[in-house]
Amino acid sequence: xxxILISTILMFFLVSTSCKKDDNDKDETVTKANxxxxxxxxxxxxxxxxxxxxxxMVEGSSPIISATTDADGKFTLTDVPFGTYTIVxxxxxxxxxxxxxVSHTNTGSSTYISASPSLGQMSTTTVTMLSTSASGSNIIxxxxxxxxxxxxxxxxxRYFYSTESSVSxxxxxxxxxxxxxxxxxxxxxxxxxxxxxxxxxTGSTIYVKVYGDSFWSNEYEDNNLGRKVFPNLNSTSAAAxxxxxx
Numbered sequence: 675x676x677x678i679l680i681s682t683i684l685m686f687f688l689v690s691t692s693c694k695k696d697d698n699d700k701d702e703t704v705t706k707a708n709x710x711x712x713x714x715x716x717x718x719x720x721x722x723x724x725x726x727x728x729x730x731m732v733e734g735s736s737p738i739i740s741a742t743t744d745a746d747g748k749f750t751l752t753d754v755p756f757g758t759y760t761i762v763x764x765x766x767x768x769x770x771x772x773x774x775x776v777s778h779t780n781t782g783s784s785t786y787i788s789a790s791p792s793l794g795q796m797s798t799t800t801v802t803m804l805s806t807s808a809s810g811s812n813i814i815x816x817x818x819x820x821x822x823x824x825x826x827x828x829x830x831x832r833y834f835y836s837t838e839s840s841v842s843x844x845x846x847x848x849x850x851x852x853x854x855x856x857x858x859x860x861x862x863x864x865x866x867x868x869x870x871x872x873x874x875x876t877g878s879t880i881y882v883k884v885y886g887d888s889f890w891s892n893e894y895e896d897n898n899l900g901r902k903v904f905p906n907l908n909s910t911s912a913a914a915x916x917x918x919x920x
Contacts, residue, residue: 844901877919
């Protein structure tokens, strides 16, 4: 009888210990963590400005997951479920910038966005006149801006080309790099080789539209639209002009 009692007590102790061990071994599944990053902010040129006050959010999050940059340009998006995201950067006076393909996985710590984007304010430069002319086998595009560009007051512009008369920053075949201009009007010369490299062929009617831009254009590739987006363009611009490719 004594042996049975001892065996029963021993069995209860082993079962109890086993249960406690199982309870202690249960790990709560981690499903979210922070995303941390920073930004550098500029005026429409190259002058650094205050980095605070930019709202950064996870696109499509519900409820919205967002944060605001501090004086150092740093932000922390708190408790973001693991996944791959597009991060949206927005502040009054700046064109919206998006960083896609941010991979947020369970590494045991926060995800750090290592590359800090340099973001500029929207352009205040308007294109007031635009014309084209031919010089031999070259095409010259003449662009006048307001304010006028000069050595002491450089301006930034960007060209968009298409075979459609409705060419714009949203409807284009080819978009140039941003150009710094220091003379007004500014003449850009295009050779047939340049135009061929853009994807055009001899005899084509090519339309061009020019916009004022910023040094930091905040451009990004939008996979949904299938094109680059240029958020800092000044939409006030002269009508598109055309020429026939020699």
